[in-house]
Amino acid sequence: MKPMLNIALPKGRLGEKVYGMFETAGFPCPSIKENNRKLIFENDEVGVRYFWVKPSDVAIYVERGAADIGVAGKDILLEYEPDVFELLDLNIGKCRMAVAAKQDFHDDAGRTLRVATKFSNIAENYYLSCGRDIDIIHLNGSIEIAPILGLSDVIVDIVETGTTLRENNLVVIDTVVPISARLIANKSSYKFKAEAIDRIVSGMAKQVEESV
């Protein structure tokens, strides 16, 4: 029996797009397209097992070896710093991690900057690199309202089209880092399943090149 390659896919539209790339790379699993609530799908013939997980959990599944490979956003990789291989930038799910503030915001360098964010680690590292003294306010959602209600001076969050910011009278004042989906692998799995993983990497790299 072929050893199974376990692949963690992020639930949602990005995951469906990513599955399409795996399929094109020669690792199909037709049952994944059935309309049901199953989360795990196998194709014994090809030797793959896909499972849908919350996008922010993909890196944990891979780091802990429950999945051999997976696709996670660069934001998650920077925030949690999992000990994994980052094999390919898939060039999809593109957005940016940005600093935003009210339109009339002026950064008074003489006082501590209050930063509201879901991404505390990224924000801390960014402001550390700027040498700016900050106070992190960790929030789990609706970050945009923090400056409006006076909870923070700025926010650090993912910006895709900028619509939510505009509707809340916020503007991007700086880009922290560009974000896109990355193919990641468990460091131990890669040693023992290198051939299959390399085939996936080259199959997907070809698609990325063609899309540029």
Next chain:
Amino acid sequence: MTQPLRDIGESILFSLRSLYGQHGYSHYKMNKFEEYDLYARNKDFLISDNVITFTDGNGKLLALKPDVTLSIVKNSKDCSDALQKLYYNENVYRMSKGSRNFKEIMQVGLECIGKVDDYCVYEVLKLAQRSLDVISRNNILSVSHLGILSEVMDKIGVPDGSKAEVLHLIGEKNLHELGSLLGKLGVCDESIDLLRRLLNTRGRTDEVLLKMGELLRGVVSDDTMAHFTGVLSPLSSEKNLSIDFSVVGDINYYNGFVFKGFVEGIPTSLLSGGQYDMLMRKMGRSSKAIGFAVYLDTIEQYIRKPEKYDVDVVLLYDGTSSLSQIGEAVQRLTADGESVLSASVLPVQIKYKRLMKMQNGRVDIIETNA
């Protein structure tokens, strides 16, 4: 028979101790505590920089050891014309990444300090391989060389301030970001391609050594290549050895060979080591050193299957049997290799294979779960 809880870790530990002893490594026993200052001065050498500290009766700030190598180096004699071969098994205390709680980790390892020549390096690599064999036959020892990576980085013009970031990306096999970082640093496309090819070189050790020799001619000094090839060539027939430059370490501490050991089914490396001459210099030593550690807690966690039963037999007795009759029944069962818990009432939340009852000196099976 139900295995005692620590069986696997302990049997591996005994095998490793005996392996190291056979090769002339002597057992090194150290204090539980160490002065905190040692770790404060060498924070970057530690896997986790959080240390459990406390003040002793004399007002001295002490720490529970987060690492063994630093203590061994501190306490070793600085003899560049002699050799010390030591092994240890000690508990270290580190913060686990996910929970932010401290964990006690049992670690066994060896250090070779002093006049370390190519044979010493070869022997340590061989012992690392054999340590992995003790744990599982399905293992891989991934070997890299920081001397080679350093010389390549110098040759292609990576500034000192960016070397740590470049090594971090190499450690992630993150070739896409590595390419763009090197581009920003003004490294030419040809040099970026050279580094990419070096990182992608894989296959049988003898073939990889040949390919590397061609690729790095004129880039890496003849001495470094001769040392690398000289040590690895005698190991090239080992199918479990792989040359993989994604194994990296901090160049402020490590130089030469660095390596990590993996076992199929365990998601993290369970053996880690390297040549740490730079640490020796930082600690004012002129001699050389190489060593590795095996993380036994990782092995316990992944190799030992969860026990289905707490005990083989629960033997319930009442007032109708004499103490010697109960004692003899327990002895008979244990002589057959079974574990026996004897009590007058059924203990709570215990899983057993068989429940037996003893009445008037007679033992009857009243429930079987196996």
